[in-house]
Amino acid sequence: MKIAFIPKVAVDPANSERTPKLLYLLSQWFDVLPVPTGALDKKVFDQSGNRFSRYVMFVLNELSIAWTTLRQGRKEGISAVFAEGTYYSLAGGLAARVLDVPLIWDNHGNIKDFATTLGKSGFFLRGNLMLERLLVRMASKVLVVSGREVEAYRSLGFDTSKFEVLPTCADMGLVDTRLRNREDARRELGILDGTKVVLFFGTLKYMPNLDAALYIAREMYPQVSAEVPEVEVFIAGSGKLGEDPPAGVRMLGFVPDLYLWLSAADVCIAPMWKGVGILTKVIDMLSAGRATVVSPLALEGIPELEHGANCLVGKDREDFSRQVVALLEDPAMAERLGRKGRELVESAYSWEVVAPRLRDLVKELADDRQVHSMNVSMAEGR
Secondary structure (H helix, E strand, O other), rough: EEEEEOOOOOOOOOOOOHHHHHHHHHHHHHHEEOOOOOHHHHHHOOOOOHHHHHHHHHHHHHHHHHHHHHHHHHHHHHOOEEHHHHHHHHHHHHHHHHHHEEEEHHHHHHHHHHHHOOOHHHHHHHHHHHHHHHHHHHOEEEEEEHHHHHHHHHHHOOOOOOOEOOOOOOHHHHHHOOOHHHHHHHHHHHOOOOOOEEEOOOOOOHHHHHHHHHHHHHHHHHHHHHHHEEEEEEOOOOOOOOOOOOEEEEEEEEEHHHHHHHOOOOEEOOOOOOOOOOOOOHHHHHOOOEEEEEHHHHHHHHOOOOOOOEEOOOOOHHHHHHHHHHHHHOHHHHHHHHHHHHHHHHHHOEHHHHHHHHHHHHHHHHHHHHHHHHHHHHHOOO
């Protein structure tokens, strides 16, 4: 059984991001043919480029990816197309139609919330809604990360009968091999004894992450350090803050081993006030058994989160700081919440639990296509 996967990305079992992980998982069960994208693909999504030129390149890029998928699919005899995101799924859907194979569209978040979060225009929203309505008709299955996404699309008038919830998960086997003892991790990182370590991570090139990092530097850290003087906040992720942070906030940039920093942390935080889908960083934090403070946004993608049971929830920007202080001042509570948070991930948000559903879904679609093709061939033979 051969599956075309769009786009081709580096396969790294240690990468917890959704697209590389799905490619890795599918490759364990099927003969997966990753579809490469060319230089044009990068130019299309370069926001600094001329808008009209990017629209023209977008059309050409879609046709190029569709042609590559079609050519590769015919040569290899693929059974299905698995495509990430809306734009790659459009190209994949065109090829799947010609090849008469099912399209699985992995949707990372509803377009309305995405457009609102990034301040996109009404024209952008309307155009993408039209595109996504077309994709729902073309796709055999639409994967979304949470039940909230299903409801969001239903409220927009979409037929959600093809939708399946497949959350972004943690690979618990990998997590356990990468975590270290907290004291050993701190020695390796050169963190002084007695320091209370608070960790946030995420690329600052993504506006909601940048907004969170600025909140940490401008508001949260001054409030928390006034109550807990020995605290230091570490922010990991590519991109720039755009201003000098206070002395107790350390910008790490990209870190090659996030689990080393998770091992060293006392408290992890996700002060995200904008965003779409499921907060993967929260899954990563909980999977490491770290006490975590989240904003209400996290509960939209992970409804099982409960204040005082498996995390603390900061209701607003000021309350968030208070919850961080509460965890830093109560190590026993932090230990309990970290343990319960990990249990939640193990039971509902681990690939060990969720991945078999993905395997069965893809296999069922591909098998149905093969049966359909055999029936057509027999009918034509008669």
